[in-house]
Amino acid sequence: MAPKAHVISTINLKGGVGKTTTTAGLAEFLSAEFRKRVLVVDLDPQTNLTTVLIGEEKWEELNDEGYTLATLFKDALRPEDEPLEFDLEKTLQRNVSSVDAVTKVDLLPSSLDLIDVQDRLASMPRGRFHANNPTDLLRKAIRKIIDDYDYVLVDCPPNLGIVTLNGLRISEGYIIPTIPDVLSTYGIPQIQRRVRAFAEDLGETIKEIGIVITKYKANSTVHWNTVRRLQGDKKLPAVLPTFIPEKNDIAGSAEFVGRGTLRQKYGYQGGFDAFRGMTQEFIELVEEKA
Secondary structure (H helix, E strand, C coil): CCCEEEEEECCCCCCCCHHHHHHHHHHHHHCCCCCCCCCECCCCCCHHHHHHHHHHHHHHHHHCCCCCCCCCHHHHHCCCCCCCCCCCCHCCECCCCCEECCCCEEEECCCHHHHHHHHHHCCCCCHHHHHHCCHHHHHHHHHHHHCCCCCEEEECCCCCCCCHHHHCCCCCCEEECCCCCHHCCHEEEHHHHHHHHHHHHHCCCCCCEEEEECCCCCCHHHHHHHHHHHHHHHCCCCCCCCCEEEHHHHHHHHCCCCCCCHHHHHHHCHHHHHHHHHHHHHHHHHHHHC
8 A cells, every 4th residue: 555645735824934935945855855756736826836836938828728726616616517627637737847856746736816716615516526615625636646646735825715724624734934023923823723723623633743934044133033932932833943044046946947956946055955954854743743
């Protein structure tokens, strides 16, 4: 029997905290440095992660053809007599990274249309897909491929709506990427409460894997104090020991084009080592809690 994939969501209620860069980096380092098979599920309608991995031109082509996750959720809103349009095989993008050593990262792309779809999902007709719950759509659609992978990373929108709950529904745990400042960390207890309540309703456990510190400025008193506060609060998830620094190379990784190496993409001045260290810690935490 094949081992079960580890499915982990990335979430923060504030945008601009490095969530996309963290998720993309984890996927690429899991593949290139740790030889893991990775599926990235982009549920964030901002589509940043999708365009980072496949480029804007390819994303526009897929979006025009309806080969994104928005089509899955739109199907749930169609009348019973209309045919379903979501095609998993055509939507799944294989080997998406531009880094030569990344040989197994696949992607289910997002769409801007998810913004409108989320608002309408609460009125989903009962019984569509034989699912009585709008938070169960993703699980039913992709369950046949999940165990083709070692890790599934689900990039959630910056809210706790139905699309996010679809991501959490398939997840065994979640991480919270955050800049170490007041505004970026303010919503962490709310995420914990909502995820805990959702898991209890399911009769399951969704584990708190940890907090990933992003865009860290070693010379910032605010960052230093915030990290110490997060580390000292026993009610919060554990803080991963390796911080992702604020560096131009890392910020620019989202716009990295052409073939290359992880060191070229994430930077020689600490970026590569930080991402590799964080990924190693992530693997250890996930497997420890499995």
